[in-house]
Amino acid sequence: MALSSDHPLDWKFSQVFGERAPGDELQEVDVISTIGFDKSGDHLAIGDRGGRCVIFGRKDGKLNLEEHRSQHELEQLDVSSTKHPEFQFKTEFQSHEPEFDYLKSVEIEERINKVKWCATSNGSQFILSTNDKTIKLWKVKEGKVKKVKEMNPGPLPSSDNVLLSEKSFISREDKPIVANGYRQEWAEKMANSVSQYQDIHSKVADIEDTAQTTCRKVYAHAHDFNIHSISNNSDGETFLSSDDLRINLWNLDISDQCFNIIDMKPQNMDDLTEVITSAEFHPIHCNLLAYSSSRGFIRLVDMRQSALCDSSARILQDGDSHGLKSFFTEIIASISDIKFSKDGRYILSRDYMNLKLWDMHMDSSPVAVYRIHEHLRPKLSELYTNDRIFDKFGCCFSGDGLHYATGSYSNLIRIFSHGTGDEEGTTIEASKNPNRKPLPRAAPRVRRSSLSNLARGFYRHGHENSSSTGSGISYDLSSKLIQVAWHPEANLIASAAANSLFMYYA
Numbered sequence: 001m002a003l004s005s006d007h008p009l010d011w012k013f014s015q016v017f018g019e020r021a022p023g024d025e026l027q028e029v030d031v032i033s034t035i036g037f038d039k040s041g042d043h044l045a046i047g048d049r050g051g052r053c054v055i056f057g058r059k060d061g062k063l064n065l066e067e068h069r070s071q072h073e074l075e076q077l078d079v080s081s082t083k084h085p086e087f088q089f090k091t092e093f094q095s096h097e098p099e100f101d102y103l104k105s106v107e108i109e110e111r112i113n114k115v116k117w118c119a120t121s122n123g124s125q126f127i128l129s130t131n132d133k134t135i136k137l138w139k140v141k142e143g144k145v146k147k148v149k150e151m152n153p154g155p156l157p158s159s160d161n162v163l164l165s166e167k168s169f170i171s172r173e174d175k176p177i178v179a180n181g182y183r184q185e186w187a188e189k190m191a192n193s194v195s196q197y198q199d200i201h202s203k204v205a206d207i208e209d210t211a212q213t214t215c216r217k218v219y220a221h222a223h224d225f226n227i228h229s230i231s232n233n234s235d236g237e238t239f240l241s242s243d244d245l246r247i248n249l250w251n252l253d254i255s256d257q258c259f260n261i262i263d264m265k266p267q268n269m270d271d272l273t274e275v276i277t278s279a280e281f282h283p284i285h286c287n288l289l290a291y292s293s294s295r296g297f298i299r300l301v302d303m304r305q306s307a308l309c310d311s312s313a314r315i316l317q318d319g320d321s322h323g324l325k326s327f328f329t330e331i332i333a334s335i336s337d338i339k340f341s342k343d344g345r346y347i348l349s350r351d352y353m354n355l356k357l358w359d360m361h362m363d364s365s366p367v368a369v370y371r372i373h374e375h376l377r378p379k380l381s382e383l384y385t386n387d388r389i390f391d392k393f394g395c396c397f398s399g400d401g402l403h404y405a406t407g408s409y410s411n412l413i414r415i416f417s418h419g420t421g422d423e424e425g426t427t428i429e430a431s432k433n434p435n436r437k438p439l440p441r442a443a444p445r446v447r448r449s450s451l452s453n454l455a456r457g458f459y460r461h462g463h464e465n466s467s468s469t470g471s472g473i474s475y476d477l478s479s480k481l482i483q484v485a486w487h488p489e490a491n492l493i494a495s496a497a498a499n500s501l502f503m504y505y506a
Contacts, residue, residue, distance in 0.1 A: 047112025
């Protein structure tokens with residue numbers, strides 16, 4: 001893959017789901033915690049902190065090609081297929097419920113940490129979802145159902161019963177008999193009743209697309225620490241799950257057995273120096289995987305070399321990062337997310353300050369470094385105090401591997417293109433007006449002591465969750481965009497801001 005792009009992309013707003021009206025209170029259980037497209041890009045799944053999974057499907061012509069038969073419709077379909085993909089709600093289901101571990105006396109939240117699409121089988125989709133302790137495999141089967149639109153207030157008797165009742169009370173001499181043996185009045189009533197029944201029947205049924213979900217497997221009791229990553233293997237049969245110290249390998253068909261392939265837990269926990277932060281299978285080679293650590297390292301593992309893979313890994317590390325050390329150096333070096341490019345040649349990593357592009361053939365330094373939060377470096381002490389420095393931002397590759405995206409504070413999306421020479425990239429806001437620039441905020445005025453405690457509380461809260469750079473632009477630290485996903489076939493980005501799902505196209 002030639003890693004170069006001619007020009008940056010021009011982004012426009014596409015869709016939003018779950019947008020809050022002004023004044024609506026945000027419920028914690030509605031906050032989106034993970035998002036992901038399937039390999040075809042026809043489906044999008046999101047998980048939230050309430051343990052629910054929501055599935056969206058494309059509503060343009062790509063999914064309904066078999067339904068368009070005429071030449072004119074096919075021509076219209078060809079024209080519409082050049083537009084950006086649009087999605088519609090398919091189904092929602094409760095994936096996980098809150099639990100309580102009686103042995104450890106801890107609550108297990110229902111929050112969905114990751115969702116991953118599996119290979120399609122017999123027209124059904126399969127999706128893995130996980131909370132802190134339990135992974136579940138769900139089958140999603142699409143179909144069509146008839147939805148009642150209009151009901152007849154009373155049961156309509158059949159035409160034969162009408163004729164029998166009429167014959168019982170009307171004498172033969174009232175009306176002349178027609179050639180088929182029935183009187184003229186009976187024949188007219190029979191025709192009217194049949195036509196009315198057909199009209200009403202046509203209004204009763206309305207065909208509607210739907211999707212049914214069934215839990216097929218539950219993979220549990222394999223992690224002592226919270227699961228933060230799951231990844232499907234390219235062989236279509238296995239997947240990995242990772243917590244802070246261990247990575248396990250599962251077979252999709254076997255839920256009561258897994259193999260531990262990486263174990264970083266020392267005999268004495270006082271000797272612990274780093275933890276696993278993210279893990280991902282190679283998209284092509286089923287024997288390769290990568291995992292990142294809290295020290296800023298990315299380890300590449302070949303499962304063919306040994307059963308326990310943590311001692312035979314290639315390490316990718318930034319050799320240029322050696323410099324002045326501080327208390328925050330190791331914290332901001334911790335990698336929160338890694339992603340492989342589609343061809344498996346490059347790895348994208350995100351730490352608190354930077355987005356880095358790595359070449360698997362070059363382990364001494366990244367190919368490119370994009371500064372995301374450099375303007376917050378003077379504020380690290382403040383960020384540590386309010387725990388913002390531990391926020392974990394995701395990242396994603398475009399389908400062609402030429403563009404990358406990640407999130408930031410103030411619900412901003414940062415998008416970069418390799419080879420353009422633009423290190424600032426493109427910044428858009430998760431709103432219906434994505435190109436709106438952050439407005440400078442005036443310095444907070446000194447409040448009089450006569451203000452009520454409630455007002456001072458609000459003032460203090462707002463001040464602690466904002467940060468001003470030297471340029472006078474203030475970033476809202478309380479609104480952060482963590483989750484981003486890039487459509488595998490089109491320049492479409494899905495991003496999650498609190499409980500809202502925003503989509504943008506270029």
